[in-house]
Amino acid sequence: MSRISERFSALKQAQKGAFIPYVEAGDPDYETAMAILKAMPDAGADLIEIGMPFSDPMADGPTVQAAANRALKAGANMTKTLQMVTEFRKQDQNTPIILMGYTNPVEHYGYERFCENAAKAGADGLILVDMPFEEMDNIKPYAQKHGIDIIHLVAPTTSPQRLKKILKDATGFVYYVSIAGITGTKTATIQALQEAIPQVRAATDLPIAIGFGLSTPEHIASALTVADAAVVASALLKTLESTLDQNQNPTSETTTKVIQHTKRLAAGKQNVHK
């Protein structure tokens, strides 16, 4: 059983939802991102998404864009991103790591080489925001070979027929993009989620995560009343950004504040019993 399925089934038994915070690899620098990543499981992360920085993150709002820019300026690259996973695995063998990013850096690195090295480093899942189902054959064979789950995104615009097609052979979990829009901008209403998630549920037995637009413990709680996991990215990156000095360098507060915020968000799931 993969780390992802193990984690979700354990949470199911405990009647709990999953909280998935996001770390941008190398933001604001390698060491700080690493310290945040390492502290996340104790702060309440059930799974962790690591963003692979890209120069042109088309699906992201200003907060994630800025994070990617800071990381790239500080020297982030694919090798260092995978190195973060390797280093994390030395202390934690159970928390699933999902790598999230855009097609080009992965294609450039090489699909097979990427899947092999990501698996070796200890990553469990991969989200390529701009690689739709129709182009998945680029990477799927290698992901399967090396035991990386390709996490499929579905959106409010995805029709029921398309949902079925996308989720037919999906593994890991499903990522529901809860708003038509970019990350960290608007938030879906609970009514919209209550309508949408059962449709996704009808097309798959996999756990469903909700992301894009969740920023408070309350959002997490309400997302978890209908879905199995809640992803928060921009809100944490905003906190990180607020601690940086004028040269965008980390300060003594950076890791602490991000982790405190992670804890507050994680508390959002405590009152939801599944």
Added chain:
Amino acid sequence: MNPQPEFFSNHGKNSLRQGPDSQGHFGQYGGIFSSETLIPLIHELQQAYAKAKNDPEFQKELTYYLKNYVGRPSPLWFAKRLTEAGKGARIYLKREDLNHTGAHKINNVMGQILLARRMGRNRIIAETGAGQHGVATATACALLGMKCVIYMGAVDVERQKTNVFRMRLLGAEVVPVTSGSSTLKDAINEGMRDWVANVHDSYYLMGTAAGPHPYPEMVRDFQCIIGNETRQQIKEIEGRLPDTIIAAIGGGSNAIGIFHPFLDDHSVELIGVEAGGKGLDSGETAASIERGSSGVLHGNRTYLLQNEDGQVTEAYSISAGLDYPGVGPEHAWLHDIGRVKYVAINDDEAVKAFQDCTTLEGIMPALESAHAIAHALKIASTMKTDQIIIVNLSGRGDKDIYSVANYLGVEL
């Protein structure tokens, strides 16, 4: 001559004109690389376009606007004095600069905006680099009473002030984009972000033959009127096809428009001119084919300027319309199969050609088009005097006088 466009004719099995495949691929290039939220919209667009192009009413409507509003056909001008200066082949200029709004961009805009109207969308989003596509889009929106939002890199807003004001006069909202390198690629990112957030009422009007399928095909089809007219005109004037056709390439829409109708005429040499910027190996260039490698950006796989980590790098050219780090996917394919030759012209050569064309022909070309003219002047003397070069003069140069003045050290 009959301006009836032949965009939509079918081509035989061995034709180079039959691409892309149903998923939008030209060989390994093209495709659809977009976030899931947009995919259903992109599929809807594919269907709407497929339906429109087979609808005689749509063709009739488009033809009406192209003839009576855009002013087509555009002339094919024999450039006698440029020919003399080139000391060789006869040089013709396809005068896309004479279109309404001063560039080839309006051909595509008219097609797409009529499609948007058929699809019931009344808010148009577009990106612009030099501002020509933005002006064309704002113009068509004014004509059809549609809301228009133009994303433009902050750097381009600065160097193309007159076009910005022109768009605003036309009623468009111009949004300066400060993310990334603040140029065309970032304007496309921002336009796509707007589209994904406003999928219910908005239409993304891509200005070049790039982006997710069906844009590369659709933009090409709408620009093919350039090549179709050229073909007919040169036959009327010279009684034969040209030896060489030259066009400038940023994203590559004017080039694909004039090349495509000649792809199966193997006697016709096709040359795409990329912006060399300060030199191909200066690190300040926009030559994505000559100095880039295969990658995925803005919804398609194509040649990209990128670093060793797959991060897209900044493109540079004196011409705001050419400094795009990618190129349309069909060009990437035409390069690989060797049907089109791609070369580079640097800033200095382009400015020289801008001046030459202005003083010798009384035609001030856009700096984009000046790249193509420069290459024509470069090779004309290697050809015989009875050979024919056609240059796609894709736009007029009024918008560039500030850049040129700045380059020449003249204060205006």
